[in-house]
Amino acid sequence: MRTEEIISFLKADENFDFTTDTPASSLTSFRVGGRVRVVAYPKNRDAFCELTRRLASSETKYVVLGCGSNVLAPDEGYDGVFVMTTKLTGxxxxxxxxxxxxxxxxxxxxxxxxxxxxxxxxxxxxxxxxxxxxxxxxxxxxxxxxxxxxxxxxxxxxxxxxxxxxxxxxxxxxxxxxxxxxxxxxxxxxxxxxxxxxxxxITAEMNDYMNRRRDKQPLEYPSAGSVFKRAPGHFTGKLIEDAGLKGYRVGGAEVSEKHAGFIINAGGATAEDVKTLVAVIEARVFELFGVRLERELIYL
Ligand SMILES: Cc1cc2nc3c(=O)[nH]c(=O)nc-3n(C[C@H](O)[C@H](O)[C@H](O)COP(=O)(O)OP(=O)(O)OC[C@H]3O[C@@H](n4cnc5c(N)ncnc54)[C@H](O)[C@@H]3O)c2cc1C
Known part of the structure; x- marks a missing residue:
């Protein structure tokens, strides 16, 4: 579907909110990514299904996102539709x-x-x-x-x-x-x-988990959590730390000093910075320990 067709479909139905030409950096926890052609927010299940059915049948590029906390959006932007589920909260x-x-x-x-x-x-x-x-x-x-x-x-x-x-x-x-x-x-x-x-x-247990997160994770910076999966038999953060990469930086992307399994956006990081840093970590960990890290972070 052309942008105008998508917009007129979304405009005609009160069950959608939408924006156009929106920076993906405002929609993802990494705060990275260029402009997205259309961002749609269906307000109920039927509207969600109708929109994605139309996008699929017209072979329009789209992706369904929740909180955007495990994705890296491209610097060049996304020439398609982000279908956000954040209004489907029953x-x-x-x-x-x-x-x-x-x-x-x-x-x-x-x-x-x-x-x-x-x-x-x-x-x-x-x-x-x-x-x-x-x-x-x-x-x-x-x-x-x-x-x-x-x-x-x-x-x-x-x-x-x-x-x-x-x-x-x-x-x-x-x-x-x-x-x-x-x-x-x-x-x-x-x-x-x-x-x-x-x-x-339960509340005490939840508070304990939250305190552990605050202690161990760099929650004060934008990130997408652990970038890599746990490597069998290893702690991935420890491997990255032992590879001497804590604090290693490419542009605005940095291996967290607090938790080496996290890459943080230390300011102005691009998707290219993050991808380059990911490649450096993968290469260094393989070279030193023979372990192939598998990425958890999803590249859109
Ligand atoms: C600080 C921090 C801490 C984190 N800690 C953890 C942790 O402890 N454990 C953990 O597992 N993860 C953790 N994460 C990663 C992330 O929060 C989880 O993977 C989370 O489940 C992703 O949900 P989301 O809604 O943000 O997904 P998004 O990032 O929006 O999407 C991730 C993928 O899911 C797909 N998707 C989203 N919604 C749907 C849907 N309705 N149907 C089908 N596919 C869908 C998307 O297309 C995309 O491919 C952390 C992230 C951060 C930033």
Missing amino acids: LSIEGNTLTAECGRGITSCASSAARAGLGGLAFAYGIPGSVGGAVYMNAGAYGSEIKDIIISADCWDAARGEVLTLTKDELRFGYRDSALRHNGLTVLSAAFSLFPEDTEK
């Missing part, structure tokens, strides 16, 4: 099951669960992503992952115009991996199986 709790729409923050889900006296999601408190992004990535922390608590996810096949409910098995989770990374489906909502637990106990 949440319900029935018995021990919490169901949330894809754009709801996973940290907010953890807080809601805690208030309802349901444990199981505390590990996700402090992960700055959405439910959709967390399911897609099989996000995890402190020994737990999304796969440990998920029951199923309603997913949208924009190419076929079908909603499918995928069970945990069908979602084929792996370490920071799921079937969604390979089948092109979008998460609309997900249901999580939790268990009764004392609100105060």
Whole structure:
């Protein structure tokens, strides 16, 4: 679809907000990236499905994003549509099951669960992503992952115009991996199986995790979290530190002094700076330790 067609479609329907020619740096936690042709914010599931169906059938370039906390957007901009899920935030709790729409923050889900006296999601408190992004990535922390608590996810096949409910098995989770990374489906909502637990106990656990994050992670700088996956048998941050790369800088991108697994935007970083730094780290760690690092950060 041409830009004017997309805009007239979005304008004609009150179920969308949108912007044009918007810097991706304002939409991603790394604060990096050039201008995006159109950024659309569907306000409900039907609007989301209708828009992505149209974009898919017209072969218009688009990407679905939640909080943009695990992506690197290109400097040259994105000649397509960012479909943001941040207005799809419904949440319900029935018995021990919490169901949330894809754009709801996973940290907010953890807080809601805690208030309802349901444990199981505390590990996700402090992960700055959405439910959709967390399911897609099989996000995890402190020994737990999304796969440990998920029951199923309603997913949208924009190419076929079908909603499918995928069970945990069908979602084929792996370490920071799921079937969604390979089948092109979008998460609309997900249901999580939790268990009764004392609100105060869960809150203490969540606060402990948050304090550990503040102690260990450079939260004062823009970043996308850990850039690499854990290398089997190693702590990736330690490998990078032992390679002498703490504080190493390319342009505005820097290996964090606080946590060498993070690359921070120390000011004015470009996507090219980040990519060059990633390549330096990969080469140095392989040369010194024979370990091939695998990237967790997604290049759009
Ligand atoms: C400071 C910091 C700390 C972090 N700590 C952790 C951590 O402890 N553990 C961890 O696992 N991650 C961590 N992350 C990384 C990131 O927050 C997670 O990967 C998170 O799950 C990404 O969610 P998002 O909504 O931001 O996804 P985005 O960055 O918006 O998107 C990431 C990918 O998911 C896809 N996607 C987004 N929404 C959907 C959807 N509805 N359906 C299908 N695909 C979708 C996108 O297309 C993209 O490919 C951290 C990041 C930061 C900045």
